[in-house]
């Protein structure tokens with residue numbers, strides 16, 4: 079496994095590779111990331127993973143400060159997973175002073191849910207993804223469906239910039255009790271961790287009961303269900319159409335609908351989602 083800190087050296091190394099798969103990450107890697115690496119290995123000749131905690135996408139300073147950093151462990155995990163190349167740049171390498179931040183317009187999609195609750199987050203994320211894409215020049219890039227809205231924004235970015243990159247989604251990987259794998263899970267205290275399964279439990283409960291009820295009743299029911307998990311404070315619970323993330327008012331079952339949840343659990347913010355109508 080080759081490890082690069084320097085973007086020019088990485089670009090030169092990758093320049094003659096024919097089928098490059100790219101998994102951008104912020105480190106603190108888990109089985110969800112490994113599943114993306116494996117997806118890339120199945121369809122690409124060279125798999126590149128980046129580890130970069132992107133300051134531009136954190137709207138909360140403490141969140142950036144507390145974000146878990148486990149580089150040694152990450153490298154061991156990537157080697158074991160068969161990853162070919164790792165890129166671990168310093169902040170200046172990605173954000174040199176002469177390169178101005180871009181402002182992207184993703185339309186209505188960036189104004190709801192994560193966009194509404196984390197101002198500037200998607201623009202910061204898009205800036206780093208564009209820069210990483212320019213360095214790695216992948217043919218395929220892999221993004222997990224846990225961050226479904228991010229996946230939609232990245233697809234939009236590729237369209238907007240007309241990039242020759244295929245964006246491949248990876249299914250959510252869950253712990254045994256249903257908690258979606260996330261780097262932030264390791265920040266939970268044992269008591270918080272015990273209640274964190276309430277997110278998945280609520281998603282499945284709503285999916286099971288979604289047949290005859292209207293969205294308003296179902297969301298009310300979801301909020302009530304969280305009373306069984308007093309450490310969890312829901313931030314938003316919302317149905318949205320999978321194709322454009324438009325809020326679902328009356329269920330149009332001819333379109334795929336996803337239930338999205340964001341919660342605070344102590345100081346940790348977690349998100350999850352589930353397809354309720356295919």
Ligand code: PAF
Pocket residue numbers: 102103104130132135203206207225228
């Ligand atoms: O999903 C993430 O870990 C990050 O948002 C990403 C895509 C690596 C960009 O910093």
